Amino acid sequence: MGAAGGAVIAKRCQKAGDRTVEIYQLKVFLEVAHYLSFTEAADALNLTQPAVSAKIKSLEASLGAELFHRLGRKIKLTAVGDYLLEMGPGLLDLENRLTTEIEEIKQGKYSHLRIGCTVSVANGWLPKILFEYRQKYPEVDVQCLPFESAQRLHKAMTLGEIDVGFSETDLKAFDEIESTAIDSFQYCLIVATDHRLAKADWLSLRHLTSEAWVFPAKTMPERLALDTRLGELGMEVSDFKNHEIVHSASLMSPFLSQGHYLGFASSLQFQTECKANVLTAIPLQEFSLDLKLFMLQLAREVKSSQPKRHQTKKQSKKKLSKKPLQQLIQLVKKRAGYGYVPSDNTTASPASSPPVYLQSLGVSVRRLNAPEKQTISIGTQNKTIQTVTAGIIIQQLGLLEHFLPRDGRYRNTEYQIQWRDFTSGAPIAAGLQSDKLDIGILGDYPLLLSGTLPVSYSTNSNRPVAIPVAKTRLVSFVASNPDGAGNTVIVPNRSPLTSLDDLRHRVIAVPFASAAHGMIMRSLSQEGLLPEVTLTSINNLNIHRLTPRDNQADGYAYFAPLHDIASHKGKFRRLIEGNVEQLPTFHGIVAREAFADEHPELVIAYLKALIAAQYWYETTPNALSLVSKWVGLEAKIVAKTLADYSSDASGLFFPDTKIRTDWVEEHVRQLSTISGNEAIGELDLSAWIQPQLLEAALSSL
Numbered sequence: 001m002g003a004a005g006g007a008v009i010a011k012r013c014q015k016a017g018d019r020t021v022e023i024y025q026l027k028v029f030l031e032v033a034h035y036l037s038f039t040e041a042a043d044a045l046n047l048t049q050p051a052v053s054a055k056i057k058s059l060e061a062s063l064g065a066e067l068f069h070r071l072g073r074k075i076k077l078t079a080v081g082d083y084l085l086e087m088g089p090g091l092l093d094l095e096n097r098l099t100t101e102i103e104e105i106k107q108g109k110y111s112h113l114r115i116g117c118t119v120s121v122a123n124g125w126l127p128k129i130l131f132e133y134r135q136k137y138p139e140v141d142v143q144c145l146p147f148e149s150a151q152r153l154h155k156a157m158t159l160g161e162i163d164v165g166f167s168e169t170d171l172k173a174f175d176e177i178e179s180t181a182i183d184s185f186q187y188c189l190i191v192a193t194d195h196r197l198a199k200a201d202w203l204s205l206r207h208l209t210s211e212a213w214v215f216p217a218k219t220m221p222e223r224l225a226l227d228t229r230l231g232e233l234g235m236e237v238s239d240f241k242n243h244e245i246v247h248s249a250s251l252m253s254p255f256l257s258q259g260h261y262l263g264f265a266s267s268l269q270f271q272t273e274c275k276a277n278v279l280t281a282i283p284l285q286e287f288s289l290d291l292k293l294f295m296l297q298l299a300r301e302v303k304s305s306q307p308k309r310h311q312t313k314k315q316s317k318k319k320l321s322k323k324p325l326q327q328l329i330q331l332v333k334k335r336a337g338y339g340y341v342p343s344d345n346t347t348a349s350p351a352s353s354p355p356v357y358l359q360s361l362g363v364s365v366r367r368l369n370a371p372e373k374q375t376i377s378i379g380t381q382n383k384t385i386q387t388v389t390a391g392i393i394i395q396q397l398g399l400l401e402h403f404l405p406r407d408g409r410y411r412n413t414e415y416q417i418q419w420r421d422f423t424s425g426a427p428i429a430a431g432l433q434s435d436k437l438d439i440g441i442l443g444d445y446p447l448l449l450s451g452t453l454p455v456s457y458s459t460n461s462n463r464p465v466a467i468p469v470a471k472t473r474l475v476s477f478v479a480s481n482p483d484g485a486g487n488t489v490i491v492p493n494r495s496p497l498t499s500l501d502d503l504r505h506r507v508i509a510v511p512f513a514s515a516a517h518g519m520i521m522r523s524l525s526q527e528g529l530l531p532e533v534t535l536t537s538i539n540n541l542n543i544h545r546l547t548p549r550d551n552q553a554d555g556y557a558y559f560a561p562l563h564d565i566a567s568h569k570g571k572f573r574r575l576i577e578g579n580v581e582q583l584p585t586f587h588g589i590v591a592r593e594a595f596a597d598e599h600p601e602l603v604i605a606y607l608k609a610l611i612a613a614q615y616w617y618e619t620t621p622n623a624l625s626l627v628s629k630w631v632g633l634e635a636k637i638v639a640k641t642l643a644d645y646s647s648d649a650s651g652l653f654f655p656d657t658k659i660r661t662d663w664v665e666e667h668v669r670q671l672s673t674i675s676g677n678e679a680i681g682e683l684d685l686s687a688w689i690q691p692q693l694l695e696a697a698l699s700s701l
Contacts, residue, residue: 023398025059033085054495102678106479112141113324116162124268140324149219165296168221170360178302181292213243225361230400288397302347356615371414379440381430385641386479386653389613390441399609416523438595445518452679471593476694479653480586487519489575491555509538509553520557559638561641607697614655
């Protein structure tokens with residue numbers, strides 16, 4: 001008899017017309033049938049013989065049939081009695097089981113658990129969880145139902161077919177679903193270990209369009225993620241001319257191992273093959289960071305399981321822990337450590353900053369017929385290594401495209417990102433003030449100039465000329481050095497100059513309106529030497545081709561890492577070591593005021609990309625070699641300039657987004673006393689500095 005039928009007879013074992021058989025009557029009958037004696041049955045039941053006889057007569061009356069033949073003082077079972085003796089014990093067992101289960105339900109216990117998940121989760125992540133759960137709770141009947149898509153998983157959950165779900169896709173857009181991040185994973189490139197690309201550290205989808213690919217079918221989570229990301233980058237699967245489509249990971253394997261195709265998959269897949277060294281996973285630049293793995297529950301179930309106000313935490317925890325679903329949730333959260341769990345392809349972060357993830361990739365970017373175009377122009381200094389997290393890394397990893405808004409007022413927007421690279425800050429500040437740039441990465445001095453003066457210098461003067469300009473806003477720092485290192489003066493090895501005082505009546509070449517320009521003016525002013533030293537523009541010189549015989553200047557003031565590049569070649573040396581003024585140095589992000597006011601969401605998206613780029617640089621072992629390749633500088637120079645994950649060197653600068661207002665104020669105080677920089681002292685820092693956008697970016701990651 002099934003549980004549904006048993007529920008109807010929770011207090012009764014069988015029904016015949018309008019007559020019923022009571023459980024206790026059945027128990028008395030079974031004792032009499034066992035002993036074939038009313039007297040012995042009465043003793044066993046601790047009843048009187050008349051009471052036993054009365055129960056049997058009542059049962060016979062209910063059934064309308066005799067159960068025993070009376071043969072004098074002996075009794076014998078009738079045919080009905082034989083049948084009831086055969087079926088009765090099973091009915092008693094059912095009654096006992098129902099009573100026990102009803103009591104467990106009353107106490108918050110269940111005996112079964114239905115788990116839904118995507119196929120990739122079922123194959124790669126969930127088995128370890130289920131094994132541990134079954135070892136700990138063997139009495140629970142666990143069912144695992146894999147689904148080919150997150151949409152089908154969502155439907156099964158809303159129909160009550162499963163109790164909990166696990167998916168690569170966040171379903172928080174559905175009000176009835178509660179999503180909780182419980183682990184992480186990556187999307188990556190999968191190839192056979194003997195493939196010619198198998199030993200690559202990192203690869204880019206943009207550079208692999210001519211290769212033979214095998215892609216998952218459109219309904220699979222991996223394909224949805226791929227389509228979404230390609231859409232962000234202005235690409236689509238059709239750009240890969242030679243590709244096959246399969247509907248499962250098992251169908252993908254022959255293409256990878258036998259046909260030497262490239263495959264797109266998550267780190268949840270092909271774990272056995274990768275451990276067996278049959279296949280290998282290669283990180284993709286477009287999927288440079290982990291994504292979150294989600295546990296899905298019905299929102300109403302989550303709400304109903306939360307502690308009531310009158311319950312203590314101890315009482316609530318004790319009650320919830322009895323439910324198989326809550327037991328599973330506690331196990332999953334304990335395994336995940338309630339925080340970041342690196343995927344199999346990543347190394348745990350040594351950084352103190354919280355982890356940064358790519359957003360859940362589940363819905364493809366729609367291409368509209370008549371989109372509104374939005375241009376974002378960004379001025380970078382990629383050769384200035386301390387700013388690479390704000391420029392070349394974001395650009396190469398496609399992070400800005402990923403974080404740009406694509407809903408609300410930007411639902412119909414097509415973005416065009418213009419990256420414009422410069423060798424120093426002056427043209428960036430000028431571009432911001434002339435509305436040619438929307439966002440700029442600048443060192444401390446040009447950063448201040450962008451909010452006050454146009455950056456226009458003649459080769460015969462080191463003083464800026466004030467004219468009306470577009471306003472800017474400081475929205476974030478990029479890198480900093482509390483000790484003030486990063487700018488210095490270099491001289492040829494043969495030069496007799498050994499100190500700042502030796503610069504009297506000398507000529508120093510410097511990139512005007514650069515951080516080095518600010519440093520040399522402050523240092524000379526502090527020593528009372530500024531009027532006695534001629535500063536000339538180095539803007540027309542190429543530091544990479546600089547030789548001691550140029551005779552255009554007695555020394556050169558430059559910012560990191562360019563002075564290290566010159567010194568590294570052995571023909572120049574530093575004139576001064578350390579920071580004369582003991583003033584912290586920094587680089588920051590400046591946005592045009594009008595752009596920030598009209599499109600704060602776009603500035604926030606850029607700052608998200610910056611934070612993600614810094615996290616990637618700090619936590620990725622191969623970041624140093626990749627950045628070295630992208631900027632065309634030796635890895636030693638890169639590591640010496642910007643602290644990284646793998647290098648033992650501390651680096652001159654450290655990735656840092658926090659705006660240090662006191663540092664800015666001290667720069668303003670010192671610079672505003674120098675002739676030609678008085679306008680810097682009039683800068684309204686409370687209005688110019690806008691940390692709210694950075695705070696919004698940090699809180700939404």
